[in-house]
Amino acid sequence: MTGHNAVVVVMGVAGTGKTTVGRLLADALGVPYAEADAFHPPANVAKMSAGTPLDDADRAPWLDAIGAWAHDHEGRGGVVSCSALKRAYRDRLRAAAPGIVFLHLTGDRALIARRMAGRADHFMPVALLDSQFATLEPLAPDEPGVVVDVAPGPESVTEQALDGLGPLPLVHTVQSVSNR
Structure with a gap:
C-alpha cells in the first residue's frame, strides 16, 4: 500500500x-474496514431518508466519530468510507488522524444516479445527488490521495486504487487514475 500502514478514507458523492x-x-x-454510515446518529439518517441534505452542524459529530476511528487505526492501517465532500471535512478528519490518505471515487452523474436508483435498502435517495455534487470540493493538490473514475466497476477501481496508493509517500500529492 503506502508503506506506512495509513488509514485510507474512500470518499466521493453517494452512489x-x-x-x-x-x-x-x-x-x-x-x-479493518469501517462503514461511515454506521457512524451517523439516527437523526442524520432520518433527515437524509426524508430527502433533506445534512448541514455542517449535522456532520460535525459524524466526522468526529470517523476521525476517532481513523486515529485509533493509525500505524496499523484501515479503510473507512466517508463522503468527505468538502475540504473542511477532510481537514477535520486529518486533524484527528494526520496520516490519512484519500481515495476519491469520481464518475459521471448519470452513471452514479443509475447506480443509486438500483440500490436496495439504502437511506440516501437519488434526489440528494445534486446537492452532493454541488457540495463536492475535489481533492486539492496538497491533499494526499488518489482519484479514480468508477466507470470500470468495483474490482477494476480497487486495482487502480491499489496501484495509485502503492507508491504514494507521506507527501501531499494527488494522483489521478482514470480509464482514459
Whole structure:
C-alpha cells in the first residue's frame, strides 16, 4: 500500500461505490474496514431518508466519530468510507488522524444516479445527488490521495486504487487514475 500502514478514507458523492470499493480495498490490504454510515446518529439518517441534505452542524459529530476511528487505526492501517465532500471535512478528519490518505471515487452523474436508483435498502435517495455534487470540493493538490473514475466497476477501481496508493509517500500529492 503506502508503506506506512495509513488509514485510507474512500470518499466521493453517494452512489460511487465507497462501501463496495472500501471493503474490497480493506480485504486486499488485510486491514479493518469501517462503514461511515454506521457512524451517523439516527437523526442524520432520518433527515437524509426524508430527502433533506445534512448541514455542517449535522456532520460535525459524524466526522468526529470517523476521525476517532481513523486515529485509533493509525500505524496499523484501515479503510473507512466517508463522503468527505468538502475540504473542511477532510481537514477535520486529518486533524484527528494526520496520516490519512484519500481515495476519491469520481464518475459521471448519470452513471452514479443509475447506480443509486438500483440500490436496495439504502437511506440516501437519488434526489440528494445534486446537492452532493454541488457540495463536492475535489481533492486539492496538497491533499494526499488518489482519484479514480468508477466507470470500470468495483474490482477494476480497487486495482487502480491499489496501484495509485502503492507508491504514494507521506507527501501531499494527488494522483489521478482514470480509464482514459
